[in-house]
Amino acid sequence: AQKITQTQPGMFVQEKEAVTLDCTYDTSDQSYGLFWYKQPSSGEMIFLIYQGSYDEQNATEGRYSLNFQKARKSANLVISASQLGDSAMYFCAMREAFGNEKLTFGTGTRLTIIP
Amino acid sequence: DVKVTQSSRYLVKRTGEKVFLECVQDMDHENMFWYRQDPGLGLRLIYFSYDVKMKEKGDIPEGYSVSREKKERFSLILESASTNQTSMYLCASSLRGGAPGEQFFGPGTRLTVL
Numbered sequence: 001a002q003k004i005t006q007t008q009p010g011m012f013v014q015e016k017e018a019v020t021l022d023c024t025y026d027t028s029d030q031s032y033g034l035f036w037y038k039q040p041s042s043g044e045m046i047f048l049i050y051q052g053s054y055d056e057q058n059a060t061e062g063r064y065s066l067n068f069q070k071a072r073k074s075a076n077l078v079i080s081a082s083q084l085g086d087s088a089m090y091f092c093a094m095r096e097a098f099g100n101e102k103l104t105f106g107t108g109t110r111l112t113i114i115p
Numbered sequence: 116d117v118k119v120t121q122s123s124r125y126l127v128k129r130t131g132e133k134v135f136l137e138c139v140q141d142m143d144h145e146n147m148f149w150y151r152q153d154p155g156l157g158l159r160l161i162y163f164s165y166d167v168k169m170k171e172k173g174d175i176p177e178g179y180s181v182s183r184e185k186k187e188r189f190s191l192i193l194e195s196a197s198t199n200q201t202s203m204y205l206c207a208s209s210l211r212g213g214a215p216g217e218q219f220f221g222p223g224t225r226l227t228v229l
Binding site for chain 1 (some may be wrong): 145148150155156157158159160163165173179203205207209211215216217218219220221223225
C-alpha cells in the first residue's frame with residue numbers, strides 16, 4: 001500500500017486564490033513527521049513546512065499552512081493568496097519512527113497558477 | 116548559505132558505461148541520500164548513508180552502488196548503465212537527530228542513457 005498518497009496529479013488555480021493540495025498517509029507509528037516540498041522548474045527541492053504527529057497546532061509558515069487531521073491521516077497543504085511563482089511540483093513526504101531519518105515521498109502535484 | 120552540490124546538471128552516457136554521480140555538502144551533515152525522480156512515481160530512495168563508509172539500501176538499489184569515503188561526499192555509481200536508468204537523480208543531506216529533520220537537496224542530475 002502507498003504510504004503517501006497525493007491524488008491530484010495536476011491543478012490549475014487563478015492567481016490570488018487559495019489552493020489546497022491533498023496528502024494522505026499510512027503509518028502504524030505513533031511518532032512521525034510530515035513534510036511538504038516545492039520543486040520549481042529549476043529542479044531543486046525546497047522545504048516548505050513540517051508537522052509533527054504530536055503537534056496539536058497546525059503548522060504555518062507565511063502563506064503556507066498544513067491542515068493536519070490526524071484521525072483521517074490527512075496532511076493537506078494550503079497556500080493562501082497564490083502567486084505566479086507558486087507554479088511548481090509539490091511533494092508530500094513522511095518520516096516514520098524515532099531515529100529513522102528516511103523520507104517517503106508521494107507522487108507529487110503539479111500546480112499551475114493562472115494570471 | 117547551506118549547499119548541496121552535484122557534479123553535473125545534465126549527463127548523457129551510453130549503455131554499458133560505468134557512471135559516477137557525485138554529491139558534496141558543506142553543512143557537516145551525517146546523513147546523505149540518493150533518490151531518483153520519475154514522472155508519476157515521485158522520489159524513490161536508492162541508497163542512504165548515516166556516516167562515513169556506511170551505507171544502507173533504499174527502496175530501489177538494484178543496478179546501483181554507492182561510496183562514502185568522506186563525510187561531505189556521497190557518490191552514486193551505475194556499474195553498467197542501462198536505458199531504464201534514464202532519470203533525474205537527486206542527492207540530499209540532513210543532520211542526524213536534527214529537528215524537524217528536513218533534508219536539503221542538490222539541484223539534481225538529469226541522466227540520459229542511450
